[in-house]
Amino acid sequence: MRMTRLFGRTLREAPSDAEFASHQLLLRGGFVDQLAAGVYSYLPLGSRVKRRAEQIVREEMDRAGAEEVLLPAIHPVELWERTGRDQAFGETLFVVEDRRSRRLVLAPTHEEVITRLFAGHARSYRDLPVTLYQIQTKFRDEARPRGGLVRVREFTMKDAYSFDLDEGGLDESYDAMYRAYQRIFDRVGIPTVAAEADSGAIGGKGSQEFLFLTRIGEDTVLLCDCGYAANAEKAEFVRQPSGDEVPRPLEEVETPGVTTIEGLAAFLGVEAERTAKAVFFTATWADGREQPLFAVLRGELQVNEVKLANAVADDGSPPRLRPMTDAEVADAGLVAGYASPIGVGRGVRVVADLSIPGSPNLVAGANREGIHLRNVNFGRDWEAEVADIALAEPGHLCARCAGAGTEGRALRSEHGIELGHVFRLGRVFTESLRVSVLDEQGTQRVPTMGCYGIGVDRLVAAAVEAHHDEHGIIWPATLAPYDVHLVALGASRDAAVAEEADALFEELRVAGLDVLYDDRDESPGVKFADADLLGLPVRLTVSSRNRREGVVELRVRAGAESERIARDAVVARTAELHAAETGALNGAQASARL
């Protein structure tokens, strides 16, 4: 491609709306253009990068045995009502009306449609297992798009769905996708961590996220040196006992005006972990039923609402939680600031965190204004269902490596961008949409599903986030919009330079390389600055000076030095470099992760 013909131009200054390096560089380089909040156009350069990313994803899906399909992006809303996910997605769902006032969903994901498609074409175990995928535009009316391409409202996703007869089959399908994901992230040169995750609105049981760790990431992941990695919503940790003494008699203590754990600990001169914290929520289930929830944790811990919702889930479907209103608190017979797990009224569901049973003699509320209780003991003074409902925080001990002789190492916390997510979905959709196939015995069986997503736009953004310097992007060879940046200096003054650059352009292309040829009549500074900004892996410079010496200058974008290569060796050398770089990425083992 000749740059004189390339649509799009570079900017010296980034638009002030862009905060992240990836966003700024993609805008400055003319890769993308913003149309509205979370809505972007891809210019020719950006489009090529995206296409290369998609192709890598496609190749790995095919290699893993998945078959490509293409599903509609607009769905009758009734299909979403059948699974209840019109409610689950809520306002995130884009809904439009057609001319006959029928409501249609702009698809945010495709479990419903793929399940229906499967149901219509699969009849027996002979049709299984099968994994179908597509690369397609998704629509989600995010409450707050942000960070350039990191959270957008219209985006390209590779989504795959597996169907198996039993758990063993699902495990195999899931593992195949998991390995394909590792290969994909290796090939695009983005280091990722696979973290255990909550399944969210998609439902199902068991999922892992592939995260690119970066300060700008929206997700928080907890990591342990033992290899454990989990999303903050999911991370498990060890509760260390806060005391081992025998239960002492319950006693009241006056605590006027002390309504917070910090205040209580300070007032009584005890550690926060010697107190019990009460948090109240109103749970709303899919059928509209509401129930007051009373969560009890040791004072130093925070409630993890996702865990809490899962702990009280009904049939695998967790309620939505919201803090109780003051009126609801009063209705439940609770005294805010002094709520006590002892003597909670009927109708209020009490859930105690794992930390509670191992913590004797806690200070808790008395459910009377200005009074707390000392020496509250779980089991003696009160009972409740016990579950893991606390948020893991840095410094907490890893639950995975605890027990095996050690007490567990301290977790650390990092931010990350979720690039991919693999779910063991189970039978949520096949059951709600009444799908079954015949097994070998001729009996109806409900297939079990997995679903697997990759955000292609995020892949592009993460690649830039992972690979750039103060001058611009440093594309991994497998994603670069072109392989070679050919710069001709002073071609307008020296016809021989133009001639040599034109010839080289042609020879490189014949050698199978994609070349971006800077044939503009610009000063060397402008051309080099643009080459650095655009970030192609290899830059070749043809000039009068080089030509006189019979050389072409070669510079690897990721490196510091440039080499002078004999004119007749430069094509071979460039092709060799390109092959080495792409080969290294494409053949990379799943190593550099974590």
Place this chain on the structure above:
RNA sequence: CGGGGAGUGGCGCAGCCUGGCAGCGCACCUGACUGGGGGUCAGGAGGUCGCAGGUUCAAAUCCUGUCUCCCCGACCA
């Protein structure tokens, strides 16, 4: 949805407080010079100052409303 910030040529900004000619840098066009890290000079084109209403002889500027974008939070496969 709550809180904060911002809308002035394609990009970055000044002008607004104190109403009175729409400006600067970059980018763009023409010409000349220059020629290895965003070069110089000369001449140009391009803006209903987000939108609507109001105040005023006069509004980018003051007032009211509204829309959009960005950031923090809530939410989020």
